[in-house]
Amino acid sequence: MAPAAAWLWQRLAKAPVLPGATSRHRGLSGAILFALEARRTFVLVPFAMVAGLIVYAGLPSEPMQPALMAGMMLLLSVAGLLRHRALVHIAVLACFAWFGAALLPLHGALFGTAMLERPAFGTFTAHVDEVISANAEERRIVVSALQPEADTRSVDIRRARLLVPPEPPLAPGDTIRATLRLAPIPGPVLPGSYDGQFHSYFAGIGAYGTVTGGFFERVASGTGWDATRATESLRLAIGARIDAVLDADAGAIARAMIMGDQSAITDETRDVMAAAGLAHIYSISGLHLAIVAGGIYFLIRLLLAAIPAAAVHLPIKRIAAVAGILAAVGYLLLAGGLNNVPALRSTIMLALVFGAVLAGRQALTMRNVAIAAILIIVLDPASVFRPSFQLSFAAVVALIGFYEMPRRTRTEAPGRWSMVTLPLRDAAITSFIAGLATLVFSAYHFQQTAPLSVVGNILVLPVLSLVIMPFAVVSVLAMPLALEHWPLEIMGWGIERMLDIAALVAGWSEGWTGNPLLTGWALAITLAALAWFAFFPTLWRLIGPVAALPLLLLFGFAGRPDILVADTTQAVAVRTEDGLGMVTGRTGSFAVDAWSEHYQEEIAATAGGVHCDISGCIAATDRLASPLPAALTRCRRIAAAMTC
Secondary structure, three states: HHHHHHHHHHHHOOOOOOOOOOEEEEEHHHHHHHHHHHHHHHHHHHHOOOOHHHHHHOOOOOOOOHHHHHHHHHHHHHHHHHOHHHHHHHHHHHHHHHHHHHHHHHHHHHHHHOOOOOOEEEEEEEEEEEEEEEEOOOOOEEEEEEEEEOOOOOOOOOOOEEEEOOOOOOOEEEOOEEEEEEEEEOOOOOOOOOHHHHHHHOOOOEEEEEEEEEEEEEOOOOOOOOOHHHHHHHHHHHHHHHHHHHHHHHHHHHHHHOOOOOOOOHHHHHHHEEEOOOOOHHHHOOOHHHHHHHHHHHHHHHHOOOHHHHHHHHOOHHHHHHHHHHHHHHHHHHHHHOOOOHHHHHHHHHHHHHHHHOOOOOOHHHHHHHHHHHHHHHHHHHHOOOHHHHHHHHHEEEHHHHOOOOOOOOOOOOHHHHHHHHHHHHHHHHHHHHHHHHHHHHHHHOOOOOOOOHHHHHHHHHHHHHHHHHHHHHHHHHHOOOOOOHHHHHHHHHHHHHHHHHHHHHHHHOOOOOOOOEEEEHHHHHHHHHHHHHHHOOOOOOHHHHHHHHHHHHHOOOHHHHHHEOOOOOOOOOOOOOOEEEEEEOOOOOHHHHHHHOOOOOEOOOOOOOOEEEOOEEOOOOOOOOOOOOEOOOOOEEEEEEEE
């Protein structure tokens, strides 16, 4: 690796490579100067805000709000007094980092809620805010204004997420009454894993609940016309049309790709798609919106260009761009609107791209990526800690950076097969770059990589772009005329072929998808490498990813634990000479299954070498990191106190 890095350094130090660069832009210092003169500091703003959010989330206690405001004012004052350009840029980025740190408490004050501390039972009336998903067996809804009836204990929460029966039909704005069991939202099962309490707090959701006793009724319907209610009714109607034509996996994925409802996709299908590197396909994001909005843009522009009078007198390119924006916004509404964060990010990015077309500017730039990221961070700062934001942000930064690097222009005429080979080549390059950029994030969050994702995406791309997505659009447009049956059938056929390809590629990848466990430092190192890559417009950007490799090897890998304890259950597992085994609790529970999947090893029903009596258990084993034996004390609850 060292000779390759030395060769790359010498190669980069030879001469500037972009128009506008001069002899004073040679070397690393010259590349930094060139980036500053090109105003590339702006692309580091979202990285600074993310860094501020990470620092704030890692604080041991809540800082005082006046201290946050005073720190911001101090940084702004320092930035105004500085005269050296580089120091001014650093101070400005520090201000944005401080602003990012202040976003979480600000959103907590605006949208946060008290969290339910202990279960509550009884009859409640509530207002339906959102229908998250619905199928023949159950629905997931979000309700607010929970009012207890009779002797039911009141709950001081803003909203709750409920699992309710499929009947009667519901829409946002309805009022329901039901006997509910409300439970506290559990925390993360593993250190660093998804924290449901954290994200639910910023969404204003203070409890999860289910209907008990079978009593559930709608006592009032929403009155008047409401945009949210109309959109949700449209989504439910489209979902019913899809279910009437398609079933099983084809229907579940069709609902996910048209409406953003992934609730019916089975775990087996998710595993196969993930192993083939195709899990992103059933999650509405940039790929789907680009196909739909880009297809509308191309079609409108082609139709107007075919009319001589329109081609001469109308700005057909701008008209097509407006149509593309409207198509993207319409697709976003079908996908769940502002609640579908990946689709919202992609819609903002597409709006910036088409806005650049309207303004006659370059569309795909790192600056547009930064603007989209800043808007998302301001609107939903908690999304920074979700895998979807990290994966999509890393992939877009890597792709834009790769395609804006200088390269030789093609001089020879395209060959006969270029219309086939060039799209496949571009798909392979795009899949490889995106997969490489998201590798660490996928390995950290999902403990799984897809080594043949490039192959899977190349094989699926023709089916997705020529069959699935076009006929998804046609089927939705045909639904008002009740002609959606045959377009949905064709879309379902394409989905079945996609699943066949996924199963084939997953079979080829069998045994290769596991990976070592990663630490939080791995994410920080990768984020810094992405920031370096985004900042430099020249080939010097490659130094960041290259330098990240040895750092990941040194600080990025975590060992497997010797003792596991679930905070919300009685599950405790300990590592002995025979591997991980249960001391208390049972295998098959949610926490134990999550442990087994995360650490990629089976957990036995009982641990060997553990001696228990009425007071507790002791595990004496050489496999523990500490030479002392592990002891578990059994406690009993007496009145309201815990005694051992």
